[in-house]
Amino acid sequence: MSRVGFIGAGRMGLPIVQRLVGAGHEVHVLGRTDEKRAAIEEVGATALADLEEVCAGAELVAVCVFTDEQVREVCLGDISGPDGALGSMPRGATLVVHTTVSPRTIETLVAEAERYGIAVIDAAVSGGPHDIAAGTLTLFVGGPDDAVATTTPVLESYGDPVLHVGASGDGQRVKLVNNALFAAQIGLLAEAEELGRQLGVGEASLLAALPHGSSASKVMGNVAMRGSVAAFRSAVGEFLSKDVAVVRKTVAELGGDLGILDAAIDARTASEHA
Structure with a gap:
């Protein structure tokens, strides 16, 4: 089983977290408010208020926020703040982006991740919370063969089919x-x-x-x-x-x-x- 960091436990993210916990993974989830942390703990995951703590020691960090801008913010940080998820993840880990974003954003993340020795795959989703609950969420996955192969057993906790459609950014395309x-x-x-x-x-x-x-x-x-x-x-x-x-x-x-x-x-x- 894997240690998973998760960012974005909302309408789609929280059911994914629940499936990950049910599959036996150790899941640490970002929760900014008391209400959100309570919802995370209720499904059996560990709720943390600090992004660095969520990413520390994780083999995989999944991002399931709402917009392209939010993905950039949580992954890259900003000029006045921390480095974001990429700067907090251990070398050799994999960043998984579930949010629908521009392929150019994935290209930016891939280039930045190289500095940290981190792999990036985009795993765009098709379906809703009911599909997640059934373990039948469709995932369009783009990224290097080895990173996708390593990550697929975790993605299969909630995704079926998990479709490797090409290189980084192709999942988004x-x-x-x-x-x-x-x-x-x-x-x-x-x-x-x-x-x-x-x-x-x-x-x-x-x-x-x-x-x-x-x-x-x-x-x-x-x-x-x-x-x-x-x-x-x-x-x-x-x-x-x-x-x-x-x-x-x-x-x-x-x-x-x-x-x-x-x-x-x-x-x-x-x-x-x-």
């Missing part, structure tokens, strides 16, 4: 494509609902029938469970908006073009929120 397609499919389903309305087919009937047809998809099944595209968008809105913003910013930085996906992402959004 696959996740960005995934998120663009996910958002576009939601937009297309909004258009399909409108077509059904024009043809006189009720929304409930349409969503009960389509998941059994050739147009079925995972997204459609999730929308059908919520009862409408609007209800599903409402449930995932905060995370969907963040991820779409990351996709658009990153694609622009890298000189790419979302093409028809861009129009599909925006389909019916304005009318639903009017």
Whole structure:
């Protein structure tokens, strides 16, 4: 079993911590407040208020915060503060980034980690807390073969499948494509609902029938469970908006073009929120 440091015990992170503890790993988790530390201790992990203590002696440190900026802050520190997680981890350890970030952020972390003799892998996630609880969270992993091989047994505590998709940053690149397609499919389903309305087919009937047809998809099944595209968008809105913003910013930085996906992402959004 491994000693794991964990940063970001929120909606996604805390269930991951619980799975790690259940798999027998020694897990030290950053908790900035009394309330957060109590929640961490409740799932069987050790809660610590100091980042350096979380990272000290860890074979693996996982980061599951919300934004790209937060990843840079906790991993790199700032000019007036400590070195961050990379400067606190022991030589030979591995940093695992679960947060959806720009591939350029991963490149920055890899370059900085070389100074400390630390490996970096990006393990972007697809799924939600219910997938974590079932041990079926999808992980898109980018990084060196040896680091990924060493880390995979720990990731399998909560991830299945754990997909090694390429070099450092490729996990994020696959996740960005995934998120663009996910958002576009939601937009297309909004258009399909409108077509059904024009043809006189009720929304409930349409969503009960389509998941059994050739147009079925995972997204459609999730929308059908919520009862409408609007209800599903409402449930995932905060995370969907963040991820779409990351996709658009990153694609622009890298000189790419979302093409028809861009129009599909925006389909019916304005009318639903009017």
